[in-house]
Amino acid sequence: MKVHIIGGGNLGVSIALGLTRFSKGHQITVTRRNTTSILYLEELGVTVSKDNKHNIQEADVIILTIKPYQVSTVLAEILPVISNKVIASGVSGLSIESLQNKIGESNSAIRIMPNIAAQFGASATCIAFNEKHAIQAQNVVDLFQDLGTAPIIDEKLMDAATVLAASGTAFALRYIRASMQAGIEIGFDWKTALAISAQTVKGAAEMIMEENIHPEQLIDRVTTPQGCTIAGLNEMEMHGFSSSLIRGIKTSLKQIKG
Numbered sequence: 555m556k557v558h559i560i561g562g563g564n565l566g567v568s569i570a571l572g573l574t575r576f577s578k579g580h581q582i583t584v585t586r587r588n589t590t591s592i593l594y595l596e597e598l599g600v601t602v603s604k605d606n607k608h609n610i611q612e613a614d615v616i617i618l619t620i621k622p623y624q625v626s627t628v629l630a631e632i633l634p635v636i637s638n639k640v641i642a643s644g645v646s647g648l649s650i651e652s653l654q655n656k657i658g659e660s661n662s663a664i665r666i667m668p669n670i671a672a673q674f675g676a677s678a679t680c681i682a683f684n685e686k687h688a689i690q691a692q693n694v695v696d697l698f699q700d701l702g703t704a705p706i707i708d709e710k711l712m713d714a715a716t717v718l719a720a721s722g723t724a725f726a727l728r729y730i731r732a733s734m735q736a737g738i739e740i741g742f743d744w745k746t747a748l749a750i751s752a753q754t755v756k757g758a759a760e761m762i763m764e765e766n767i768h769p770e771q772l773i774d775r776v777t778t779p780q781g782c783t784i785a786g787l788n789e790m791e792m793h794g795f796s797s798s799l800i801r802g803i804k805t806s807l808k809q810i811k812g
């Protein structure tokens with residue numbers, strides 16, 4: 555596929571890097587106005603350009619990874635030269651209806667919510683589209699399945715997906731940081747504590763995904779009666795471990811909805 559990514563920032567570059575590693579064989583173009591910091595992508599076979607229209611007529615999928623306030627400018631540039639294109643937008647808060655109205659009926663609006671773990675083939679990319687664009691959306695689903703998982707969701711859950719999957723990356727990292735800090739307090743240097751904490755989270759996530767079971771079933775396997783794990787867990791819960799995470803996620807959602 556020819557994949558044209560407009561907005562070579564954090565997310566756009568993560569997707570491009572992920573595609574070069576986990577979905578080989580595509581021709582990828584990444585554009586932004588100041589390309590200096592992303593020229594290294596060319597060594598990986600990615601075309602980098604300042605021109606959003608560079609070879610865009612040949613693109614099979616156009617991915618928008620720009621900020622909401624940059625959408626009008628970018629669309630004004632590219633729309634005169636494209637038709638029958640699949641436009642997958644990762645722009646937070648931009649609805650399918652609003653994007654479809656802007657790009658016209660000859661193009662198909664698909665909404666995606668990836669996260670920067672796309673670079674490591676580990677993004678949970680929620681995807682929403684109108685049923686009439688199901689065929690056009692398939693290419694997008696295929697691409698993002700290669701970059702992790704790509705659940706198709708009802709668009710009304712897109713804000714929730716943003717919080718759970720995109721902000722969720724920061725929440726998980728904060729857990730790892732806290733675990734690392736505790737690790738230092740109990741005797742490790744920070745690098746060792748971080749490596750142990752990160753690998754432990756990865757291991758826990760992999761077990762859940764492999765076995766497809768409820769986390770409590772796995773927790774049950776590591777909590778011995780009267781043991782240290784249950785004592786620690788109960789202490790954390792008494793200090794609001796689960797409830798603070800749930801409250802944080804709900805606050806983020808409120809913030810998005812305005």
Ligand SMILES: NC(=O)c1ccc[n+]([C@@H]2O[C@H](COP(=O)([O-])OP(=O)(O)OC[C@H]3O[C@@H](n4cnc5c(N)ncnc54)[C@H](OP(=O)(O)O)[C@@H]3O)[C@@H](O)[C@H]2O)c1
Pocket residue numbers: 560561562563564565566585586587588589606619620621622624627628644645646667668669670720
């Ligand atoms: N970061 C995440 O984890 C994440 C996750 C999900 C969704 N999102 C959404 O994805 C979008 C991008 O987020 P981000 O974090 O990647 O932002 P970012 O790092 O600021 O990237 C935006 C990029 O767009 C480029 N840009 C601005 N105007 C442009 C134009 N006219 N033509 C071409 N490129 C242009 C900017 O580079 P120049 O200034 O050099 O042009 C910049 O590199 C946002 O809507 C965000 O809400 C982000």
